[in-house]
Amino acid sequence: MSNRWLSKGAALALAAAMWMGWLCAPAFAAPAPVKVTFVQEWRVADGFWIPWTLGISKGFYRDEGIDLNVVAPPTVADTMKFLGTSRADVAFTTVMDIIFAKEQGAPVISIGRYGTGNNWGIFTPEGQPVTLAQLKGKRIGIYNDAWTKAQLSLMLKSAGMTLDDIQMVAAADDTVPLLLQKRVDATTGITNAEGTEIAVAGKQTPEFMPATRHGVPDTPIFMFAGNQRWLEKNPQLAKAFMRATARSLRYAIEHPDEATAAFAAKYSKSYDENFVKRQWRDTMQVLGAPGDEQLKQNDKAWRDVLDAATSLGMVKSILPVEEYYTNAYLAQGQ
Structure with missing residues (x-):
């Protein structure tokens, strides 16, 4: 046999051995996803969480190299405490919580909005619309927080009244039962929480007076926020989080039945199916x-x-506006 064929045979044998070795060799492991802790605005799950609940189940965060750890705070006051002290990397919170946290010097900043405007206002029973002037002397259900009273104060001011002109009835957790049980004449809240509950529990379409038509800023209530130290150290991871969140929002809006099913599967003990479906429909409007x-x-x-x-x-004082928010972690074009 010629050396030529010997060489060719040896080459083929070597190639075959290399191919078999490649087949048998262990595959290179993909990088492990990085844990990102995401603290929420409320101590129990609600329909606002639907996008990221769906995004986790669909693998959208994993696709970005993120193992998203959703954490419910012990109390609503703990959301910004967790974020400001680095017990959480990012948060779903409110615009006022960010403002109050910044006043205390917390290293937090808003990195995206959840909603295009303010959907807070005053609800009355179906078929019983009122004007602000007609609320004088009436009982109004409220939550005992500063921003509720501030928005109500601004609304009343537009009609030449103050908080002293109404009777405020504070609810610890939920103002809706006050209205349904006729313990108040009207109640405050947002369209995709109290409005949803009145529709589902009360089986009615409530009358709604938007605060933005009566002197209240049309600023979104809910925000995504980040710990500034974490953001500075992990800018690409922060962008990945926002990409996955934007993708989750889009998918949840385009596939509402699948979105609510994912939430129900995860948090079936929190709310009934009808409420979740209605709340997500109301949230999509915002x-x-x-x-x-x-x-x-x-x-x-x-x-x-x-x-x-x-x-x-x-x-007491405010910072330059750029100290409160940034669009730096959104995809180009946003």
Whole structure:
């Protein structure tokens, strides 16, 4: 046999051995996803969590290299404590909680909005619309927090009244039973929480007076926020979190039945199916259309709410608006 064929045979044998070795060799392991702790605004699950609950089940966060750890705070006051002390990396919180935390020097900043405007206002029973003037002397259900009283104060001011002109009835957890049991004449809340509950539990479509038509800033209530130290150390991870969240929002809006099913599967003991479906439908009305502008914040919305907070004495002083929010972690175009 010629050396030529010997060489060819040896080469083929070597190639075969290498191929078999490649087949038998262990595959390179993909990098393990990085844990990101995401603290929520409320101590129990609610329909606002539907996008990231769905996103986790669909693998959207894993696709970005994130193992998302959703944490419910012991109390609503703990959300910003967790974020400010690095017990959480990111948070789902409220605009006022961010403002109050910044006043205390906490290293937190808003990195995206959840909703395009303010959907807070006053509810009355179906078929019983009222004007602000007609609320004089009436009983109004409220939550005993500063921002509820501030918004109500601004609304009444637009009609030449003050909080002293009404009877405030505070509820510890839920104002809706006060209205349904006729213990108050009207109640405060948002369309995708109290409004949803009145519709489902009360089997009625309540009358709604939007606060934004009566002197209250049209600033989104809910925000995504980040610990600034974590953001500075992990800018790419923060962008990945926001990409996955934007993807989750889009998918949840485009596939509402699948979205609510994912939430029900995870938190079936929290709410009944009818409530979850209605709440997500109501929430979609607030979120706006998926796209470049959905999560993007702007100076005006923040200046308006900061001006309102200072005019009512809720904060002693304010920082430059860029200290409260950034769009730096949104996808290009947002």
